[in-house]
Amino acid sequence: MTATDTPGSVTAVYKVSGMSCGHCEGAVSGEISELPGVSSVKAVAASGEVTVVSAAPLDEEAVRAAVDEAGFELVATV
Numbered sequence: 001m002t003a004t005d006t007p008g009s010v011t012a013v014y015k016v017s018g019m020s021c022g023h024c025e026g027a028v029s030g031e032i033s034e035l036p037g038v039s040s041v042k043a044v045a046a047s048g049e050v051t052v053v054s055a056a057p058l059d060e061e062a063v064r065a066a067v068d069e070a071g072f073e074l075v076a077t078v
Helices: 022-033 060-069
Strands: 010-017 038-044 049-054 073-077
Touching (some): 022 049, 060 073
Antiparallel strands (some): 010 049, 010 073, 038 049
């Protein structure tokens, strides 16, 4: 689930359903990027995967709430 990119950062990949375009990617990325400690978010509509780099592991419920706020559904942590 997590891998270290740089010292002190954690990378997590989430599966999100319903993203179909660049606007969807932007909406999901925007909401998740507002979570404390998040330094990078990359959403890919084609695969439904959202890669998040943060200072520490994120609370999955916080990520779920951010994805819900964007209008999509967090399906799983990859």
